[in-house]
Amino acid sequence: xxxxxxxxxxxxxxxxxxxxxxxxxxxxxxxxxxxxxxxxxxxxxxxxxxxxxxxxxxxxxxxxxxxxxxxxxxxxxxxxxxxxxxxxxxxxxxxxxxxxxxxxxxxxxxxxxxxxxxxxxxxxxxxxxxxxxxxxxxxxxxxxxxxxxxxxxxxxxxxxxxxxxxxxxxxxxxxxxxxxxxxxxxxxxxxxxxxxxxxxxxxxxxxxxxxxxxxxxxxxxxxxxxxxxxxxxxxxxxxxxxxxxxxxxxxxxxxxxxxxxxxxxxxxxx
DNA sequence: CTACGAACCTGCCTGC
DNA sequence: TGCAGGCAGGTTCGTA
Numbered sequence: 001x002x003x004x005x006x007x008x009x010x011x012x013x014x015x016x017x018x019x020x021x022x023x024x025x026x027x028x029x030x031x032x033x034x035x036x037x038x039x040x041x042x043x044x045x046x047x048x049x050x051x052x053x054x055x056x057x058x059x060x061x062x063x064x065x066x067x068x069x070x071x072x073x074x075x076x077x078x079x080x081x082x083x084x085x086x087x088x089x090x091x092x093x094x095x096x097x098x099x100x101x102x103x104x105x106x107x108x109x110x111x112x113x114x115x116x117x118x119x120x121x122x123x124x125x126x127x128x129x130x131x132x133x134x135x136x137x138x139x140x141x142x143x144x145x146x147x148x149x150x151x152x153x154x155x156x157x158x159x160x161x162x163x164x165x166x167x168x169x170x171x172x173x174x175x176x177x178x179x180x181x182x183x184x185x186x187x188x189x190x191x192x193x194x195x196x197x198x199x200x201x202x203x204x205x206x207x208x209x210x211x212x213x214x215x216x217x218x219x220x221x222x223x224x225x226x227x228x229x230x231x232x233x234x235x236x237x238x239x240x241x242x243x244x245x246x247x248x249x250x251x252x253x254x255x256x257x258x259x260x261x262x263x264x265x266x267x268x269x270x
Numbered sequence: 271c272t273a274c275g276a277a278c279c280t281g282c283c284t285g286c
Numbered sequence: 287t288g289c290a291g292g293c294a295g296g297t298t299c300g301t302a
Contacts, residue, residue, distance in 0.1 A: 073296090076296095109279080109280050111279055112296060170295060258274075261293085
């Protein structure tokens with residue numbers, strides 16, 4: 001479920017429900033996530049004001065005076081605002097309640113997500129080495145071009161490497177490369193500055209459009225199981241291997257790169 | 271330093 | 287209907 005647009009959608013969904021509120025309790029039903037949930041996490045935040053629900057890359061940062069809870073949704077995680085008194089479902093591993101009765105539930109079947117504590121989250125090993133945000137001014141064509149010089153690695157792998165730019169997951173790497181007309185296996189170091197300018201624009205546009213779509217279904221999303229029905233229609237290549245290219249009608253090709261499904265048009269992408 | 275595969279998990283879909 | 291196999295939106299880690 002979570003690529004950057006959905007993490008941002010989640011952040012926007014929960015922020016108005018929890019910012020400025022006092023944590024009543026953090027209940028950990030299953031601490032076996034990507035890394036064990038620290039046993040002292042509840043005592044660190046109970047009674048404290050959640051100042052801000054922030055985001056860095058695909059990490060949600062629940063900021064408190066003394067530090068922040070670093071939350072990652074992994075492959076299958078979701079964070080929902082619970083408005084009724086429903087009982088926890090299967091895989092509802094963590095529950096964050098506030099003194100006004102607001103309830104956040106973290107559900108993660110595959111348990112690839114994490115809940116960690118850091119007094120200085122920006123310096124945390126998971127965040128310290130991350131590349132720029134794709135929607136920031138720092139991320140631009142010249143940056144990508146410079147960063148990729150001498151790199152033999154396929155451009156798709158290069159884009160999905162968090163050291164270079166964060167938040168470009170498998171779906172959006174496929175989509176942006178198609179829109180930019182760049183073949184996913186092309187060596188990152190052998191792409192011109194002009195084409196990186198185009199690629200950068202398409203990465204931004206694709207992510208921004210998806211965030212906007214997420215926004216339109218915000219209320220549903222927070223209460224949903226995270227199924228991205230609203231993405232499907234705007235996807236040009238992802239999930240369309242074997243179907244005709246929307247631009248030239250040639251059959252889209254599907255290959256595997258780094259164990260991830262990669263779809264491209266053999267005519268439009270070079 | 272780079273590059274690639276394995277690993278962490280459960281659920282769901284396909285095909286026999 | 288059952289079961290094995292493959293695949294899934296992420297990321298780290300070990301090995302070459």
